[in-house]
Amino acid sequence: MKNRIIVRNLEVLPPLALAPMVGLSHSAMRSLVQELGCVGLLFTEMLAARTLPDENAQHSPLLVRSAGERPLFYQLFLTDTDDIESAVRKLHQLNAQGIDLNLGCPAPNLRRLGAGCYLIRDLARLRSLLVRLRRATSLPLSAKIRLGDKLDQGALADLCHLLTGEGVDLLTVHGRLHGEKFCRKPHWEWIGKVKDMVSIPVLANGGIFSVNDARECLRISHADGLMIGRGAAWRPWLFADIGQEIYGMPPERPGLSRKEIYSRFIELLMERFAKERQLGRLKQFTPYFAGTYAFGHHLATAVQTSTTMEQAVQRANDFFAGSEA
Ligand SMILES: Cc1cc2nc3c(=O)[nH]c(=O)nc-3n(C[C@H](O)[C@H](O)[C@H](O)COP(=O)(O)O)c2cc1C
The missing domain is CATH 1.10.1200 (Non-ribosomal Peptide Synthetase Peptidyl Carrier Protein; Chain A)
Structure with missing residues (x-):
């Protein structure tokens, strides 16, 4: 099991990421999991590219960040190509280590905006957004997707080729369809199919709450690493446990109750x-x-x-x- 991935020019060690989660993946949570050890990559919650440039970096709860929180990818949801350059400029000022594009969120407010998972229903529009985004930054670019509206290998292959062809450096796959609820077991085997379609690193996401889940997900998906969401709030020490038991990292967890x-x-x-x-x-x-x-x-x-x-x-x-x- 490789204990690191390279995302463009960034080394992620170990390949364990805290998922973007509205209201949860903020500065305090990011620091907490970091202090407990073995989280290799952090994400912000999704941020609207349209309003991001007006957020005050010192006071906005969305942008508050301590110096130790890195590497940190800021997740954007995009509605309009014209928002891209100013949003990216802001992320450069904020010293982002990478930019993540939300292509997986099925929330109703994103449907109205044609953002999140609704963007992948119009690949021509997605391509034009990606072209502008890639031109605007040399930072690592990642995308987070679900499996689509139905399990369709052809549609996933079209999406993956578009993403990699337009310069995406890292792909996270949440192993559920757009309409599937959290109570449903994720399709980790389909993450494996996506992994076989691309040559960039793939993080598997969905339903990882224990070291055993992590091991099983990696075995089934043969992904390059994992992204953990709710499990990180449930057990903030989960990264440390996985880091030690799967990636052979030295024990870092400072024995806290x-x-x-x-x-x-x-x-x-x-x-x-x-x-x-x-x-x-x-x-x-x-x-x-x-x-x-x-x-x-x-x-x-x-x-x-x-x-x-x-x-x-x-x-x-x-x-x-x-x-x-
Ligand atoms: C409270 C909450 C907020 C979320 N917000 C986001 C978000 O801002 N962007 C995103 O891409 N996914 C979001 N997600 C989805 C998670 O990133 C992740 O894909 C999902 O929870 C499955 O992973 P898990 O089983 O490890 O939690 C959110 C999930 C939860 C529970």
């Missing part, structure tokens, strides 16, 4: 975000993190119904006092 990891997350939220932005992010994270506790729904509900950060922290501490470490 779950309570200490949760407290560190709170500390990072307080450090990086204005007071009024902290509680929402804690509420978004907690239901996942609580999932490793037998009575974790008590923690999730206690935080969910809190009206201030202080109350949420107090209630979380009460929960931890009565739970196993």
Whole structure:
């Protein structure tokens, strides 16, 4: 198993990435998984190319970032070719290590805009966007896709050839169709079919919550690496476990208990975000993190119904006092 990939001129070591997730893949979360070890590549949540240039880099919760968060790819969703150059200029100013194009999100608000997975329904339009994007930057360019509207090898091959032909350097494949819910097991074997269609590195994504899932996904998809989303909020130490057990990385995890990891997350939220932005992010994270506790729904509900950060922290501490470490 190769423990690194090269994306254009960037070495990613190990080939384990934190997925772009709205409300979750922010600065505090990115730092948390980094501190626990073995995450090789970070992504922001999706950002609208149209409004990005007007975001204030110092104050926008979408752009807040600490110096240690790298390599960091900023994910864009694009609606109009005319937005590209100014969005890319902004990402250069922000010292992005790469740019990711969201081609997989089936959210209804993106349907209206013809962005996310709806972009791949019009390959001519997608090509013109990619041409402008590739011309605008020499940074590594990646794309994140789902498997399409139905399992169709020909349609996937057309998409892959378009992406690689227009200069995409890394492909992430979420192994579900556009309409498939998270409760459905991802089609890891179809990620393998995509892998065989391209010569750029492929990250497999979807349904990885344990070292065993990671091993099984890599075996079935023979992908070059993995991207992990919800599993990273559930077990922020998952990258470290996979790094050690699959990629033979030296142990990095500083032996923290779950309570200490949760407290560190709170500390990072307080450090990086204005007071009024902290509680929402804690509420978004907690239901996942609580999932490793037998009575974790008590923690999730206690935080969910809190009206201030202080109350949420107090209630979380009460929960931890009565739970196993
Ligand atoms: C709360 C949430 C927000 C997400 N936001 C994004 C996003 O901004 N961009 C994107 O490409 N995918 C987004 N996704 C999809 C994830 O990146 C990932 O593809 C999906 O969760 C499957 O991976 P997982 O099983 O490891 O979670 C989101 C998923 C979740 C749960």
